[in-house]
Amino acid sequence: xxxxxxxxxxxxxxxxxxxxxxxxxxxxxxxxxxxxxxxxxxxxxxxxxxxxxxxxxxxxxxxxxxxxxxxxxxxxxxxxxxxxxxxxxxxxxxxxxxxxxxxxxxxxxxxxxxxxxxxxxxxxxxxxxxxxxxxxxxxxxxxxxxxxxxxxxxxxxxxxxxxxxxxxxxxxxxxxxxxxxxxxxxxxxxxxxxxxxxxxxxxxxxxxxxxxxxxxxxxxxxxxxxxxxxxxxxxxxxxxxxxxxxxxxxxxxxxxxxxxxxxxxxxxxxxxxxxxxxxxxxxxxxxxxxxxxxxxxxxxxxxxxxxxxxxxxxxxxxxxxxxxxxxxxxxxxxxxxxxxxxxxxxxxxxxxxxxxxxxxxxxxxxxxxxxxxxxxxxxxxxxxxxxxxxxxxxxxxxxxxxxxxxxxxxxxxxxxxxxxxxxxxxxxxxxxxxxxxxxxxxxxxxxxxxxxxxxxxxxxxxxxxxxxxxxxxxxxxxxxxxxxxxxxxxxxxxxxxxxxxxxxxxxxxxxxxxx
Amino acid sequence: xxxxxxxxxxxxxxxxxxxxxxxxxxxxxxxxxxxxxxxxxxxxxxxxxxxxxxxxxxxxxxxxxxxxxxxxxxxxxxxxxxxxxxxxxxxxxxxxxxxxxxxxxxxxxxxxxxxxxxxxxxxxxxxxxxxxxxxxxxxxxxxxxxxxxxxxxxxxxxxxxxxxxxxxxxxxxxxxx
Numbered sequence: 001x002x003x004x005x006x007x008x009x010x011x012x013x014x015x016x017x018x019x020x021x022x023x024x025x026x027x028x029x030x031x032x033x034x035x036x037x038x039x040x041x042x043x044x045x046x047x048x049x050x051x052x053x054x055x056x057x058x059x060x061x062x063x064x065x066x067x068x069x070x071x072x073x074x075x076x077x078x079x080x081x082x083x084x085x086x087x088x089x090x091x092x093x094x095x096x097x098x099x100x101x102x103x104x105x106x107x108x109x110x111x112x113x114x115x116x117x118x119x120x121x122x123x124x125x126x127x128x129x130x131x132x133x134x135x136x137x138x139x140x141x142x143x144x145x146x147x148x149x150x151x152x153x154x155x156x157x158x159x160x161x162x163x164x165x166x167x168x169x170x171x172x173x174x175x176x177x178x179x180x181x182x183x184x185x186x187x188x189x190x191x192x193x194x195x196x197x198x199x200x201x202x203x204x205x206x207x208x209x210x211x212x213x214x215x216x217x218x219x220x221x222x223x224x225x226x227x228x229x230x231x232x233x234x235x236x237x238x239x240x241x242x243x244x245x246x247x248x249x250x251x252x253x254x255x256x257x258x259x260x261x262x263x264x265x266x267x268x269x270x271x272x273x274x275x276x277x278x279x280x281x282x283x284x285x286x287x288x289x290x291x292x293x294x295x296x297x298x299x300x301x302x303x304x305x306x307x308x309x310x311x312x313x314x315x316x317x318x319x320x321x322x323x324x325x326x327x328x329x330x331x332x333x334x335x336x337x338x339x340x341x342x343x344x345x346x347x348x349x350x351x352x353x354x355x356x357x358x359x360x361x362x363x364x365x366x367x368x369x370x371x372x373x374x375x376x377x378x379x380x381x382x383x384x385x386x387x388x389x390x391x392x393x394x395x396x397x398x399x400x401x402x403x404x405x406x407x408x409x410x411x412x413x414x415x416x417x418x419x420x421x422x423x424x425x426x427x428x429x430x431x432x433x434x435x436x437x438x439x440x441x442x443x444x445x446x447x448x449x450x451x452x453x454x455x456x457x458x459x460x461x462x463x464x465x466x467x468x469x470x471x472x473x474x475x476x477x478x479x480x481x482x483x484x485x486x487x488x489x490x491x492x493x494x495x496x497x498x499x500x501x502x503x504x505x506x507x508x509x510x511x512x513x514x515x
Numbered sequence: 516x517x518x519x520x521x522x523x524x525x526x527x528x529x530x531x532x533x534x535x536x537x538x539x540x541x542x543x544x545x546x547x548x549x550x551x552x553x554x555x556x557x558x559x560x561x562x563x564x565x566x567x568x569x570x571x572x573x574x575x576x577x578x579x580x581x582x583x584x585x586x587x588x589x590x591x592x593x594x595x596x597x598x599x600x601x602x603x604x605x606x607x608x609x610x611x612x613x614x615x616x617x618x619x620x621x622x623x624x625x626x627x628x629x630x631x632x633x634x635x636x637x638x639x640x641x642x643x644x645x646x647x648x649x650x651x652x653x654x655x656x657x658x659x660x661x662x663x664x665x666x667x668x669x670x671x672x673x674x675x676x677x678x679x680x681x682x683x684x685x686x687x688x689x690x691x692x
Binding site for chain 1: 543545546550578582585587588589606608610613641642646648649
């Protein structure tokens with residue numbers, strides 16, 4: 001029996017993985033070839049999807065991108081024995097794009113059948129949880145703090161410090177919530193982890209529960225991710241059956257219940273307090289802080305709010321020790337970040353690597369330039385609220401502080417590439433338009449400012465009192481930054497200001513700087 | 516795990532609505548799960564469901580209405596037979612998303628959020644479907660499609676509309692026998 005992997009990741013499915021899997025089964029049946037098709041997560045090499053892997057004596061051999069029409073040819077060429085074919089890439093693990101990464105958080109994604117508990121255990125699953133069960137809550141918090149792990153959702157707050165705050169906060173019950181409302185365009189790491197290694201997130205949630213003495217958790221997943229919702233729900237059901245959730249986890253005294261909640265299309269619910277409101281069944285309106293959610297969170301109780309990747313990274317910290325994790329990265333950015341190469345890029349996908357690699361290295365070594373073949377003009381890092389950076393800034397190291405210094409941010413690690421056909425005035429306008437659409441409406445700088453921002457940019461582009469309106473736009477950006485309750489209004493000026501700074505010729509068209 | 520895409524919806528019925536609400540009323544913070552369940556059952560959240568939800572969950576009608584109208588996913592009117600979402604996020608913009616969005620609105624003759632006059636297609640915009648390395652991205656009846664250009668969208672739409680018509684015809688003939 002030959003095992004053939006065809007991803008069930010929704011990105012792979014979006015370019016025909018289901019049809020390829022069906023075609024392989026059909027052709028195998030026609031030839032009487034003993035083949036077992038296993039649906040794995042994606043290896044994250046999106047330009048090769050659907051990526052088919054055949055388990056050969058020497059290891060897993062990759063073929064891609066495969067269409068249903070290629071399948072008969074692959075069988076004829078002997079792909080079941082790992083033989084060469086024009087779509088072949090040799091051993092998957094030796095593809096340089098993959099081999100040069102440091103996959104800690106994504107170590108299992110794409111390798112295993114996401115819902116197989118055997119696969120999970122044979123690839124290091126539950127190692128961290130078993131260790132956590134032998135530790136006191138304080139020890140877990142301390143170890144996570146020592147690792148230098150910062151929240152991967154965007155804000156970069158130290159995870160261990162947050163947990164310690166919840167542990168020390170008076171009140172009962174306490175909650176662990178996972179923010180899987182991955183709304184930033186250009187980001188898909190949370191989705192891929194949930195679809196490709198769901199037990200990792202469950203294990204992370206249970207460990208967080210032990211660390212803060214909470215026994216109930218919620219994962220808030222955006223509705224745009226139906227496959228992730230389905231996979232997580234199935235994984236939770238299995239986890240209850242095998243004793244990884246419920247009372248007496250792994251026979252210990254600790255109990256933990258976990259539930260999935262689905263969002264409803266509101267970007268603002270990725271903001272932690274809006275997410276808590278949404279979990280409570282309310283409009284996703286941002287709360288004023290303080291009180292911090294760690295003190296008064298879900299239903300007014302002490303609550304951990306962590307991103308998917310933060311919770312998954314905790315497993316690496318506990319399984320290998322704080323020092324191991326700390327040894328990756330630079331400055332105050334420790335460990336690895338799961339970067340996501342997206343947009344107009346030849347080789348897009350998941351690049352997990354230590355902090356400190358420059359943006360340019362990321363784009364050249366991994367990205368391979370634009371897919372259109374045109375030169376890169378701008379790169380937006382950190383989602384819709386992140387800055388647009390010009391090639392002159394590509395020597396910037398991917399590090400929280402280095403980005404902050406130049407008025408940019410790493411956010412959730414999304415890197416969106418634009419070629420030279422982009423109109424940066426359109427992108428600046430879109431930033432304001434997006435804020436106007438997605439603002440929860442609670443505070444005026446965001447609710448009204450975004451609408452005024454669109455209008456002012458329209459006037460600048462139309463050549464109406466350009467100089468005065470640019471000053472007005474700068475002023476508006478300052479007001480929104482300083483006066484908004486949360487990052488929605490507070491960071492919308494970031495992309496706008498970056499366009500003003502780096503691409504002024506696109507706004508002020510009177511100079512005719514662009515063809 | 517592959518998500519199950521179902522397009523068949525029940526006609527409005529207060530009894531079915533109450534049953535649906537009741538199935539989710541017991542959990543913490545039940546309102547959003549209840550509204551999702553209603554939409555899954557009927558394809559939209561009928562305004563007639565609002566007082567039923569309010570009474571069951573001991574909320575005011577204003578609170579239910581407020582939540583219903585806050586979230587873009589929740590509809591108060593029945594959707595078209597085929598639902599199309601076009602991603603408007605930056606990653607899709609960088610590979611022709613603007614042009615695809617213009618093509619979608621002009622070829623269907625509706626703005627985003629609208630349903631064609633014959634009720635066949637509802638067109639929505641969405642900000643990111645998490646397929647950012649394989650854009651432009653759309654969904655048709657909940658199925659994700661990457662690397663979609665204007666002709667691909669036309670093909671997806673005509674296939675889906677035709678499939679839908681066949682399903683409906685089959686239903687009709689089934690009723691007659």
